[in-house]
Amino acid sequence: MRRLLVSAALVWLPVGVLGLTWAAWHGRLPDRIATHWNGTGAADGFGPASWFWGTLLAIGVAAGVAGVVAARTPGARFLLTTAGSVSGAAAAIWLATAGATLANPADARLGWRFLLVFAGLVWGVVVAAAAGPRPVTAPVGAPAVDPLELKPTERVAYSSTLRSPLLLGVTLVAAAVVAVVAATTAPAVWPVLALPLAAALLFARVRVTADRRGLRLVAGLVGVPVKRIALADIDSAEPARIAPMEWGGWGYRVAPGRSALVLRSGPGLVLRLRDGRRFAVTLDEPEVPAALLTALRHRASG
Structure with a gap:
């Protein structure tokens, strides 16, 4: 747990960089700074310095909060890595933009500073290394389940709604980072924005239904079927303890011989x-x- 707390603190380090550099630079920065760059690295878009910095700070703080929540969630190293990359990228974008403006306020050029963005994304790897390797857990056997007693013509159904505020928050933070990068430095990445938004719509709330047709999962926000398994295709159904990393992480995961929807x-x-x-x-x-x-399944098989 101590290593997880250290890694969560590292997620907040770029937020501290944002605060310290603003305190040191805001008196020297013009009211409007370069916020967008063309293919040659020259500025072709400008905006209020305080607004630009505040947006990046909000993204960094959101990533920091996600990092703290992830550190308190068993098996949450993937979320810690993501939070570290988001927070690092937010600080890196600010350093690149403000640094280019300070170097030449009259003709700001991004130049080599675009490499800072990649360095910021790699910060997530540092956070993951601080968290340490995932502990190996012994497999837990599934408890036996007695079937419900059903009459021959009785109809019974089960329904539950799954919600994941953490997954929704992480995907929205990722969408915000993509939007900032696209609006300031790389317009070509705008299509990437569809990925986190689609993940939020599909998996932030999922309706799970079990009845005579089998198991169905439907995205609650948009009503799109996520998974359907016919009753005839089910050999057995068992309760179990789900460790996200044992199934490939959070979200909808697919691996040889298995798939899963893991929201926690x-x-x-x-x-x-x-x-x-x-x-x-x-x-x-x-x-x-x-x-x-x-x-x-027993009733269907006679």
Whole structure:
């Protein structure tokens, strides 16, 4: 835990750089500074220095908060890395822009300073190294589940809504960073903005339903089906402890022989399919849908 707290503190270090450099430079910076650069590195867009700095500071603070939350979440090293990259990039963009303006206020040129942005992104690797390797945990066997007692014609369904404020916050911070980079230095990256926004729409809230048709996951914000597994394809349904890194991280993960929707660590439902694959989804009280799907599968098979 101590290493995780150190890595979370490192996420805040670029925020401190933003504050210190503003205190040292704001008296020397013009009211409007270069905020956008063309392909030759010359400034072709300008904006208020205080607004530009404040935007980057807000992004850095949001990343710092995400880092603290991630440090308190088991198996959250991936989020720590992301928060470190976001916070480092925010400070790097400010250093590159303000540094170029201070070097030549009349004709600011980005030049070699664009490398600072890449260095800022690499800060996430430093944060991950400080967190240390992921601890190896022994596999936990799934507890036995007794099927629900269903009458031959009885219809029963299970439904639950999954929410992930942390995932929503991280994707929105990532979208803000992409927007700032695109608006200030690299307009070509605007299409990348679609990736974090799509992730937020699809996975910030997900509706999970289990009934005679099988298991269905639907993106709650847009109503788009995320996953459908027919009852006939399910071999078994079991509750289990889900460790995100054991399934490839957070979000919708796909790996050989398995896939998962992981929005946190903790209890979840694991389906073993007839073709040998597995699917997992993090859920509160997964014993309920596991017992229901087991009963429905037994009834369907006679």
